[in-house]
Amino acid sequence: MTEAAEKEKYGKGVGFERIRRITGYLVGSLEKFNDAKRKEESERVKHIDLNKDSDENIGNYR
Amino acid sequence: MIEYIVKRDGRKEAFDDYKIYDAMHSAYIASGSRDKKLTRWVVNRVVETLESRCGDSLPTVEMTQDVVEESLIKAGYVHTAKAYILYRDKRTHERERQSALMKTIHDITFQDAKDNDLKRENANINSDSSMGMMLKFGSETSKSFFLNSIAREDVSRAHRDGYIPIHDMDFAAIGTTTCTQIPIDKLFTRGFSTGNGYLREPQSINTAAALTAIIIQSNQNEQHGGQSIPLFDYYLAPYVARSYAKRICEVASILKPETDAAGLRKKLRAIYDEKGTLLGEKDSVFALLEELSIDKKTAEYIVGRAAALIKKDTYQAMEGLIHNLNTLSSRAGAQVPFSSINFGTDTTEEGRMVTENLLLATEAGMGYGETPIFPVSIFKVKSGINLNEGDPNHDLFRLACRCSAKRLFPNFSFIDAPFNLSFYKEGMPETEVGYMGCRTRVLADVNGDQVTPGRGNLSFTSINLPRLAIEADGDIDRFYESLDSYMELVVRQLLDRFVFQCKKRMKNFPFMIGQATWNHAEELVADDTLESVLKHGTLSIGFIGLAEALVALIGRHHGESAEAQALGLEIVRRMRAFCDAKTKEYSLNFTLLATPAEGLSGRFIRIDKKRFGEIKGVTDRDYYTNSFHVPVYYQISPFKKIDTEAPYHELTNAGHISYVEVDGDPLQNLEAFEAIIRHMAKKGIGYGSINHPVDRDPVCGYVGIINDVCPRCGRKEGEPLSPEKYAELKEIYHLK
Numbered sequence: 128m129t130e131a132a133e134k135e136k137y138g139k140g141v142g143f144e145r146i147r148r149i150t151g152y153l154v155g156s157l158e159k160f161n162d163a164k165r166k167e168e169s170e171r172v173k174h175i176d177l178n179k180d181s182d183e184n185i186g187n188y189r
Numbered sequence: 190m191i192e193y194i195v196k197r198d199g200r201k202e203a204f205d206d207y208k209i210y211d212a213m214h215s216a217y218i219a220s221g222s223r224d225k226k227l228t229r230w231v232v233n234r235v236v237e238t239l240e241s242r243c244g245d246s247l248p249t250v251e252m253t254q255d256v257v258e259e260s261l262i263k264a265g266y267v268h269t270a271k272a273y274i275l276y277r278d279k280r281t282h283e284r285e286r287q288s289a290l291m292k293t294i295h296d297i298t299f300q301d302a303k304d305n306d307l308k309r310e311n312a313n314i315n316s317d318s319s320m321g322m323m324l325k326f327g328s329e330t331s332k333s334f335f336l337n338s339i340a341r342e343d344v345s346r347a348h349r350d351g352y353i354p355i356h357d358m359d360f361a362a363i364g365t366t367t368c369t370q371i372p373i374d375k376l377f378t379r380g381f382s383t384g385n386g387y388l389r390e391p392q393s394i395n396t397a398a399a400l401t402a403i404i405i406q407s408n409q410n411e412q413h414g415g416q417s418i419p420l421f422d423y424y425l426a427p428y429v430a431r432s433y434a435k436r437i438c439e440v441a442s443i444l445k446p447e448t449d450a451a452g453l454r455k456k457l458r459a460i461y462d463e464k465g466t467l468l469g470e471k472d473s474v475f476a477l478l479e480e481l482s483i484d485k486k487t488a489e490y491i492v493g494r495a496a497a498l499i500k501k502d503t504y505q506a507m508e509g510l511i512h513n514l515n516t517l518s519s520r521a522g523a524q525v526p527f528s529s530i531n532f533g534t535d536t537t538e539e540g541r542m543v544t545e546n547l548l549l550a551t552e553a554g555m556g557y558g559e560t561p562i563f564p565v566s567i568f569k570v571k572s573g574i575n576l577n578e579g580d581p582n583h584d585l586f587r588l589a590c591r592c593s594a595k596r597l598f599p600n601f602s603f604i605d606a607p608f609n610l611s612f613y614k615e616g617m618p619e620t621e622v623g624y625m626g627c628r629t630r631v632l633a634d635v636n637g638d639q640v641t642p643g644r645g646n647l648s649f650t651s652i653n654l655p656r657l658a659i660e661a662d663g664d665i666d667r668f669y670e671s672l673d674s675y676m677e678l679v680v681r682q683l684l685d686r687f688v689f690q691c692k693k694r695m696k697n698f699p700f701m702i703g704q705a706t707w708n709h710a711e712e713l714v715a716d717d718t719l720e721s722v723l724k725h726g727t728l729s730i731g732f733i734g735l736a737e738a739l740v741a742l743i744g745r746h747h748g749e750s751a752e753a754q755a756l757g758l759e760i761v762r763r764m765r766a767f768c769d770a771k772t773k774e775y776s777l778n779f780t781l782l783a784t785p786a787e788g789l790s791g792r793f794i795r796i797d798k799k800r801f802g803e804i805k806g807v808t809d810r811d812y813y814t815n816s817f818h819v820p821v822y823y824q825i826s827p828f829k830k831i832d833t834e835a836p837y838h839e840l841t842n843a844g845h846i847s848y849v850e851v852d853g854d855p856l857q858n859l860e861a862f863e864a865i866i867r868h869m870a871k872k873g874i875g876y877g878s879i880n881h882p883v884d885r886d887p888v889c890g891y892v893g894i895i896n897d898v899c900p901r902c903g904r905k906e907g908e909p910l911s912p913e914k915y916a917e918l919k920e921i922y923h924l925k
Contacts, residue, residue, distance in 0.1 A: 136925060138888040138902075139909035143895050146560050146883045148597055149312065150785035150815075151627040151846050152527070153562045158303060159312040163791025163812040167821055170810070171850050171880075174827040177861045178853030 191240060195249045197284075204248070206236050209257060216261075216273035223268045234260045283337075290333045297325045306791070314524045324520065328359035335361045339689075344682045351796040352657070353679055354789045355650045356731070360413040361686055364693045366726060367414035367649070370623050370631060371706045372642035373404055374424045381704045383407050393435065394499075394543075397428035398506035402513035405528045407700040409519040412645075415527030419623030419641045421547070422532040426539035430467040432502050433539075434458055436495035437474065444487055453481065468496070468538030503542050507550040514563045515555060528564040529626035531602065533589065534574050534618065536581040544585050548599070552592045557925065558890040560883055565626025566599040570870055576605075590863050593879065594855035595892070600626070600846070600878040603870050608839045612639050624876050627785055628844040635772050636724045643708030644725050646843065648686050650679045651731035651784040653793050654760075655813055658741035659801050665756075668742060669763065676730060676767050680779065683728040687777065691720040728777055729843040730768055731784030733793065734813035735761065736820045740806035748819035748833055758836055761817060765840045780843035783816030790815070816845070827851070827865055835872040847877045854894055855881050889918050 135141060144156050147168055157165060194204045210232045217227045238256050239248045254277055261270035293307070301317060302308035308316035308325065315321045336345045339362055340355075347353045357367065380389045383403060391397040401424075405416045418424065434457035438450040456477055461467040467474070471492060478488040519526040532544050547566065555561055568589040569575075575582035589599050602624050604613055609622040612632050623641040624630055631644045652675050661668035695702045695715050702719065705711040710722050736746040738760070739753045747757040764781050771779040790812040798808045814820045817837035819830055827849040834847045847869070855862045862879060869877045884895035888910060891901035902918055904910050910918075918924060 134909055136888075137909040137912060137915050138886075138904050138907075140907055141888055142906045143899070144559075144885040144887060146562075146597065146885070148848070148878065148880050151600065151625075151878075152312075152565060153560065153597055154312040155559075155562050159309060161309040161312070161791060162306050163794070164312070166811040167790070171821040172824050173850050173852035174825060174830055175849070175861075175865075176852040177855050177858040177881075 191236065191243070191248060193247050194253065195247050197250055201247070206232055209235055209253065212276075213257060213261065213269065213273065216276055217266070217269045219276065220268035220272035224266045227266065227269065231260055231264050231266070234264065286333065286337060290329065293329045294326060297322060297329065320520075321524075331359045331362050335359075340682070341685065343678060344685075347675070347678055351793050352653055352675055353650055353682070354653065354733070354786070354793065355682065356784075356789075357413045357648065361648075361689075363413075364690045364697065365411065365413045366690060366723065367646040368412060368416065368625050368629055369408055369645040369701065369706050370417050370419040370625070370641050370643065371404060371408060372424075372619075372708075373401055373418055374420075375643075376400075376404055376704060376706065377424070377428075383700065383704075391428055391431075393432040394425065394428045394503050394506045395432070395509070397425055398510040399513070401425070402510055402517055404706070405514065405526050406517050406519050407704075408706050409526035409528075411698045411701045414629070414646065415529060415625055415627060417529035417531065417623060417625045419531050420535075420618050420621070421530045422535035422540040422543045423618050425543045426535055426537055427461065429499060429503055429539040429542050430461040431458070433467055433495060433499040434461070436498045436502070437491060440491045440494045440498075441478070441481075441483065444491065445481075445483060448481060448483075453477065466537040466539060468499070468542070500542065500546070504546040504550060507543070507546040508553070510547075511550050511561050511564070512555065515561055525563055527626065529567060529624070530564045531567045531569055531621075531623040533568040533582065533585060533599075534571055534604070534621060536574060541582060541585060544582070545588065548585070548588050548592045551596055551598055554596070554892065557887075557923065558892055559885060560596050560892065561598070567602050567624050567626070567876075568593075568599040569602050569604055569621060569623075570866070571604040571621075572870075576867070576870060587859075587863070590859055590866060591856070594859055594862050594881070595883075597878070597880070597883055600624075600876065601866055601869065602876045603874055605870060606838060606873045606875045608842065608873075609875060622875070624844065628783065628846040628876060630842065630844040630875065631727050631778075633778065633780075633842065634725050635776055635778055637708070640708075643706070645707070645727075647690060647723060647726040647728050648683060649729035649731050649782050649784070649843070650682055651733055651782070651786065651789070652676065652679065653734065653797075653813075654732050654738035655734040655741055655807055656793070656797055658738035659797065659804065659807065661742065663742060665742060668738075672760070672763070673767070676764065679730050680771050683730070683779070684775070684777075687723070687728060691718055691723055693719055724777060726778065727780045727843055729780045729782040730764065731782035731786075731843070732761075732764065732816060733784050733786045733790060735817045736814040737807045741804065744806075746806070746820060746823070747817075748823045748825050748830070754833060757817065758840075761837055761840045765842070768842075781841050782843035783837065783841040783845040785846075786813070786815060817841070818847070821850075828868055831865075831868050831872050831874060831877075835869075835874050838875040839873060845875055847874050848880050849877070851879055851881045853881075855879065888915075888924075890922050890924060
């Protein structure tokens, strides 16, 4: 293994993968999106936080 | 005396006055020869004028053409001059088009995908790979050819000007169709050929799963969209039973070597054929074993052992399928097939085993724990089958929620949505709605049976609603008038494309038609054209940016005002009624699509921004909102979003999808996750999904939410671990 490959194995220069769904499909990383869709993804707001204040919210619909 | 002329590209060439005569003569002919006979004399006037104007410098092609025009007019050749000017103009346009195409190809060649938006038009095609680039060359050239040489002038103009995006236009001149809901059961039982040799019916779940991938791959190479399996659990169930029978015979032969394994297998298969399940017919199996004078205790061991083995077999088969669908190349290696799998309603033990293990294998992920990108798995929700406590597949519904909360898949489709339920016939799974992963839905058929399998979409073209709305300037009637006229134009374009597609023959689609993945294809012979098959497909009118169109018309979108919602529904209802009328008129399936528009939304808003400037809430973003969605940047509760979007599902019979975006880790609150899915079911959503962050650290393999620091290994993006820490993690996890 070259030195660079060794470093990469430990994570030097290696980013996190962020998988997102768009048009029904998943895409393995945001870099593959075209500019418009990348922007769309970045502007998406979350409709609810399932780990926080959601219980009373959800409760109304049970 | 002129010796040389300077060409457009700057090169010098020997001057030949015969070329001038030639061009003038062509114009003379083109004018219908209405002028007096053209003579050498006019050519000589051109040369003289050039000589006097140029002095010592060289004449250029442009200058020469100017002088030709002048001289023709002066000499009284009015018609010829007019023809010459037209001809010159046309050539200029062609040159411009060609140079635009050459510029595009230049950029494909010398820019990486990260710098070239065009190369990322479709996120699942790798346009940096060699064959991906080759495809891109072909795609851009083919688009240009279609617009300039095949499409009607008004269609080309409407596409170029950004009124009607023609989707998959690079394939319009090839005559391919979009997608298929493949009835793999027919291919399995008949056997099939992929070109080099014939594949017989599979005899095990493992082989059936492997062949599924091959069928998807083969069909994908003959279409421009994706491939879907509409009834995956029903289709694979018989092969679970065959593997199970095999396992029973194997174990029995080990314990009792004198067993007639072949005879036993035949009898086991007969049970399946009669009862529709083998796993669910334990008593019949025991009776058979007793006939072979196998004692009760041994028989119990055999059945138990075989049951454990078949579970493992099925899991491995599903794992293999997922791996195959993420690694198989299609279309010259530029992409894996766009595959989708619908399942969840088969309540036999065998069908349940397929669903369960497909979900478990999806949950487990790929080799290093990666989230599988394909297949798009779609869990079919139906009350009485899986939605409610006590339903036979309720456990699988809950498992589907858990899996989706971790892996984003499955998506959920809803058979109980009234517009899906009206087709549903109990005991006829082919009447269950199936979706293509992207959202396409095919069910009604004006020319035959109302079923999902063996059909697909032929092509679709969308309408840029915000453009029409901006141009209408707040006048709804004017908006409707232009909407109607563009829908007419789209219908004409779809029909032209349909006629072109129908002229193809079996040899053009040796798998799709030759092996009959479409219904009625088996009735064709080699030289038949395809109309009798393709008339069962759908021709779809789509739309993008309902939200922006509403803002342009009345200042608010449908997520924020009841008035806008009412108008939005009125617009989409009008579009649907238009499609229904065309279906009647032409006896072809015109349907309305909620367009995904991944590659287009950016292009259209750029054109409109340039033309109309930045209009707040309309052209001030970098993308138009997907179909009827509430804009992604608008804060709204998940339930309100579902309530707002659900009525559009009913209207968009060519397909639709709604998303809810959630924050946090849904695995920690599965009850809430399920509540959202249930709300979709209740409100008549046809196809929906919950989006949540799924991140992964490729170094330690952690999958979940990663903000700045990986919760498992503690590293930040781009930072390395120490070799000691890495070794420590490697002890615990399966690392590279």
